[in-house]
Amino acid sequence: MNDIATTLKENTYKPVKITITLPTHAYFMSGIRDFTLSLIKNTTEFSEQWAYRFQSVVDELANNAIEHGSQPGEEIKITFIYNPNESIEIQVEDSGTGKDARKAEEIKKIVDQYIQQSVPMANIRGRGLAKIVHEWTDELEFIDKPEGGLKVKVVKYLTHVETEELKKSFVYSEDKTHILI
Amino acid sequence: MATPASITIEDVESTTQGVVVKLVKFSGQLDESNVDEKAQQIYQLIESNPTNLNLIFDFEELEYMNSKSIGYLTDWYGKVYENGGKIVIAKTRPNILDILQVVGLTQLIKTYPTIDEAKFAITH
Numbered sequence: 571m572n573d574i575a576t577t578l579k580e581n582t583y584k585p586v587k588i589t590i591t592l593p594t595h596a597y598f599m600s601g602i603r604d605f606t607l608s609l610i611k612n613t614t615e616f617s618e619q620w621a622y623r624f625q626s627v628v629d630e631l632a633n634n635a636i637e638h639g640s641q642p643g644e645e646i647k648i649t650f651i652y653n654p655n656e657s658i659e660i661q662v663e664d665s666g667t668g669k670d671a672r673k674a675e676e677i678k679k680i681v682d683q684y685i686q687q688s689v690p691m692a693n694i695r696g697r698g699l700a701k702i703v704h705e706w707t708d709e710l711e712f713i714d715k716p717e718g719g720l721k722v723k724v725v726k727y728l729t730h731v732e733t734e735e736l737k738k739s740f741v742y743s744e745d746k747t748h749i750l751i
Numbered sequence: 752m753a754t755p756a757s758i759t760i761e762d763v764e765s766t767t768q769g770v771v772v773k774l775v776k777f778s779g780q781l782d783e784s785n786v787d788e789k790a791q792q793i794y795q796l797i798e799s800n801p802t803n804l805n806l807i808f809d810f811e812e813l814e815y816m817n818s819k820s821i822g823y824l825t826d827w828y829g830k831v832y833e834n835g836g837k838i839v840i841a842k843t844r845p846n847i848l849d850i851l852q853v854v855g856l857t858q859l860i861k862t863y864p865t866i867d868e869a870k871f872a873i874t875h
Contacts, residue, residue: 586776596783597752603780603815622846633783698818712818 586652594636623706630698631662639664666719674712753785772805778812781820790823804836811842841869
């Protein structure tokens with residue numbers, strides 16, 4: 571992994587695209603989480619905290635694709651697109667054959683309803699997309715694939731992370747006479 | 752096939768009559784492959800101690816938790832709280848604390864850096 575990481579980092583301006591296809595079984599997600607963590611930590615400018623956050627984002631999106639979007643025995647596809655010094659994009663695609671597979675518009679409506687809840691949720695489900703994925707990405711898009719199935723695309727911009735960190739340092743600075751940068 | 756994870760439960764001496772205190776140690780990764788099965792251990796613990804159950808969740812060895820495991824945590828809290836008990840969390844790793852914060856769970860369940868602080872908080 572380290573040699574690959576070095577090569578990818580040296581390729582400063584070229585986008586890096588990695589696609590993984592895996593069977594619809596939650597057991598394989600442990601390996602995908604490890605891969606995500608290593609990929610973000612070793613080949614991008616995102617911090618370790620963000621590497622852990624993307625690990626959760628990928629896990630939540632893939633679990634939804636496995637549980638709702640695809641029948642057992644089929645496959646889901648996860649794609650990472652890293653634009654150096656700019657952004658990381660993650661796409662997760664299901665086959666649309668799952669017992670409660672939904673169209674993009676329906677999913678968006680459900681997620682928007684969860685997002686608008688201001689009090690902590692009391693139910694067991696619903697936090698994956700509406701809290702974890704929504705809060706930790708800048709763009710969240712649901713797309714109906716022409717061949718059937720759903721593609722969920724998320725993007726996080728490095729500049730937004732830097733801005734957020736800067737805002738935090740303003741908030742946490744107790745010395746009102748100095749600006750902490 | 753499931754990701755390795757375990758939950759072990761230990762008795763903690765209670766200073767208040769009628770109050771049961773347990774230390775619940777989580778380890779490994781709680782994910783979609785194992786969380787439904789592992790959650791049953793806590794539901795059984797709650798059923799066996801229907802009132803005044805105080806739980807200290809030790810998350811030192813917990814490496815990962817997904818949204819469903821956070822959902823269970825909320826459900827356990829509701830069941831314990833409505834029957835006069837409490838749940839606190841101790842020794843959380845930064846990535847776990849981050850996820851608990853983003854879903855708003857730290858507004859509901861208090862987290863402490865050490866077991867001793869969690870014990871003190873739950874018994875006072």
